[in-house]
Structure formats: C-alpha cells, structure tokens
Amino acid sequence: MSRVALFSQDPARGWLPWVWLSPILLVLFNAVPVVAMDGWMQARGWSTPGGDPVGLAGLHALLWIGFAPTLLAVLAWVRWVERRSLASIGLVGTKPQKMFLCGLGIGFATIMLVVCAIWAAGGMQATGIGPAWRSPSGLLQIALLLPAFAFQSSVEEIIFRGWLLSTLARRSNVVVAVLLVSLTFALLHYSPQQPLRVVASSVLFSLFACALVLRTGNVWGAMGWHAGWNWLLATGFELPVTGIDTHLPALLVALRPHGGDVLTGGAQGPEGSVLCSVFFILAIAWMAIHRERRAATDGKRHA
Template sequence: MTQTIFSDEPAKGWIPPSIAAPFIGIFILVISMLPGDLLLENFGFTDSRGEPLGPLGFCLMLASFVAMGLGVFAWVRWVEKRSLASIGLRGKGRLRKFLTGLALGIVMMGAVVTAIALSGGYRVEDLFPAFASPAALGWIALLLAGFTIQASIEEIFFRGWMFSTIMRRWNPTAAFVLTSAAFTFVHFSPRTPLLPLVMTFTFSIFACAWARRSASIWGVMGWHTGWNWFGGTGFDVPITGLDSGLPALVVKMVPVGPAWLTGAGDGPEGSVFTLAMLTVACVVLLAPARPRHGLGMEPAPAGQEP
C-alpha cells in the first residue's frame, strides 16, 4: 500500500524500490558533486580530504551542493514525475517555519556548547573577537547564506526526496532506517570516531521525525542551517569536523576536556551532550501527540495539494 508524507499526489513516473533509493541517491550525489569537488581541490580551495580551506573555500563549496540539488530536482521532475510539494516543499507560512527552525537550531547549538563549557570541556578565551574585524563579520554573514543553501539542499535530498520515496514503496520504519543509513554513509570517513557517526544517524532520525510530523521540510531546513552556522561561526570550534578559519562571533572556546565531552576534531557534534539532546528530541517527535503549530507542524490535508 502506498504511503505518503507530504502530499497524496500520485507519482506519474517510476518510483524506485525502497532498497534501491539510497544507492540511487548516492549515485546522484557523486556524479553531481564530484566535478566541482575536483575543481576546488585542483585550484587549492580544499585539501586532499575535500575539506575547505578558509571561509572562501566554504563558500565555493556551495557550487557542488547546488549541483546536488539540481540533480535531485531533475530526478523528481523527469524520472519520478512528481511535484516539489511531494518532497516536502509545501505548506503555508514557509518563511515562518524556516525562521522558527533557524532559531531553534541556534539555541540548541548554544545549549550544547554551554553544557560542554560548564562541564569543564571548554575554556573561555575571548569574548566577541569577530567584532574586532569587519571583514570577519562580512564572511560570517556570507556563511549564513552559504549554510542556508548547503543545509537546505541536504534536507531536500535526504528528508525530502529519499525519505518520501522509500515511504511510498515500503513503510515508515524502513524509511527512517534507510534514509539515516545513507545520510551516515555519505558523512563517513575511516578517521571518524564512533560517537560522531552515531550522532549523525541519530540526527537523521530526528530530522526525519520532524519532517514527518510537520508534513514539510521547511522547519528542519531552518534548524539544520542554524545549527551548522552557529556551530561553525559562534565559538571558533569545528562543525562536522570542518574549521571556518574565522574568529568566534560570540566566544572563543578552547577544548580542554576529553574527546567524548568536547567532540575533539569533530566539534560539539561529537559530544555526548549532542547525542543525548538529539535522542530526547527524537523521543518527543516520535511520541503520539497533537501537532504543535509553533513549529509548523500541521499535517498535510489528505488528497489535497497545498
């Protein structure tokens, strides 16, 4: 039986088998992003591991994410032949939902960093150092736009397209597990410790639960943006193992505690506090409850196009 998340609109094209969707998604990701990644490395904007070198490298990486977005849009339009509403780009109050998610992402990242500092994992070294450099503030503003594009495309790709595609052909459990496994796989590196990988899988479950509960991806797009941007610019610590190379917007934190507490080279995302917070958030979002309109959590009207 066909199950939908965002829209009951029938697909007019080919919906791949659920087990094939993650492999198709990874193929789309590779062929769309690899050329841009190779060019950035060739011109010295990323290192041999594909990590950006400074804020300019971060911004230029957006070209690869834009290519990734165009790749999945092309697949949805010409292969599956369904609308963008059916991959979560639907509903009323889209800007409000995005901005609410953005604020929550910033608050939750700030809460994690604060918890690490209070537990002795970080030492405060400097307050508002970015404000001493107008150039740094300009880059930080550009990175907000950049993370908006990067995080939004990741959500469209994984929680919008892949999650809804698997759901149409199988069941919610398979959609949660396969989508999260694929998301974790593309963030995998042999040097990544186990804790950040578990966190990545848990984050994807959290994002899938939010998308399903709200019947759109606008809110979780905003959350992902705020989380990445504030984590990467607010405290002069890595985000997803990447360093922006900019002074901290709020407070410069110096890791002094164990890796399980601070996340070490993976930043706050590798901390047990992040894993605990996201686990609690998953339980809340997966528990039966009335939709909360403050988070843009109104279910899609059955059989209606927004």
C-alpha cells in the first residue's frame, strides 16, 4: 500500500515530519502543556498530584483548559511548519454540522449498546430510573458537560485521526498510519498498573475511530461520535468514563457494577469491559468488509 493523501489532495508546502518523529511530536504537544499547567491546576484545587480532576470544576478545567493548548500547538504546526490546509487534516466537507450531529447520534447509540450488553450479561444492576430529572442542578451540570466533552473529543479527533493519521499516511501508508496512531493514542491514555484489557480497549477505540474517518473521508463524524460516547457514558448511567466519575445523577438509568472487572470494566468503567472490546472488533470488521465491497463495486464500474 503506497503513500496517500487521505482527506484532501492539497499539498504540504512545508516540511512533513518523518514517520518515527510524528508520534513523538504528538506526545510532546500533549505533555508539555500538561506539565506546564500542572502546578497551576493543583494550586486552584482542580487536579490531584496525579493529574486527576477534582470535582466538576476540575473536570471542566481538564476538558477546556487542558486540551486547548494542544489544539493550538497542532494547528500552528500545520499552518507554519507543514504549511497544509485544514482540509488536509480532515476538516473537510460541505455539511460539517450535519456530519457532526450524525456522529453524535451514533455515539449515543453505540455506548448505549455496550452498556446494555454488559447489563444483559449480568454485569450491571439498576438502582434508579433517570434520577437527574428530579435534580434541576444536576440537569444543568449535565447540559454544561455536553459542549465540554464535545470540545475535548473534537480536539482528540483532530490531532490523532486528523493531523497524525494524515501525516503518517503521506509519509508511509494507511496501514502503518492507523497502527501508529492507535498505539500513540493508547500510550497517552495509559496509566501505571493499567490492566492489559484496558490498554487493548484503548487501541481498539482508536482503530474504530480510524476506520470511521476512513469511511467518511473527514473527522467531523468521528468528532461527533467521540463526543456522544464520552458524554452519555459520563452522564447517563452514573458510571466512569475512562476512569473519571462525574458523581452526577444518571440521566437515563443509575447502574452499579455487579461481577468481575473483566465484565464490568472495573474502575475504568464500561470501556474496560471485554464486551466493549468485542463491540469494537465487530464494528471494525463490519466497516472493513463494507469498505472492501465498496472498492470492489467501484472497480467493476470503472472496468
């Protein structure tokens, strides 16, 4: 498989980093702002010494302030070093709002599917139906988290599945690009003593998102999907999202883990469940098969 411009044929008029350097740059784009702001965040009581958010104020600070410098750094790199257009990193398409909203709906549906599968397998017990609807302050906080998660998720999709994926594909090929993006994504979501199944889930999460952007030809849908997945998981069931608990009343059903961590996901939440990994594997396989069939059909039409 040869080098390819994934989202746009717009040329890079500047310098594209080497394959081995691109993931390192992304790690630095993420790590430098975190290290620089760590003391400041702790001084305001927004994060622990380990970097975990404290309360809703800390979560908002993480989602808004924590991700903004990384986005600005990547966009500045694209503009001034690679000298590429935004279209070339996946911000392309005639109806971005529609594609984002469609992805948002898919995100809602897919995380509900995963949570319901764990529930049906005996990994969850319901303790209440929609307690958030009896808490106006809870509903307000849940609503405020939607744009926050949308921003955080969009930044991750732009930098991982937009910039890094397109840069690596131009320097190597799509397969190498997808694998390196997914490994880098898992590395930046890794924490000490994290079980192997959680690491595998992070890799599969990224593989699914890569498959989604390759299917749609842009990052808008993946941005919406990631936002819908994170927000509903964080607010819909009183369950952790990527190990973070919002401590808000459930928007849909209050659930409590029941059983082993392999099924429930443990402290990681449903994303750490083996059933979540099964979902990603099946979804990736379906998109890959559909992509091959579409390519075969297009080949016959041009024959």
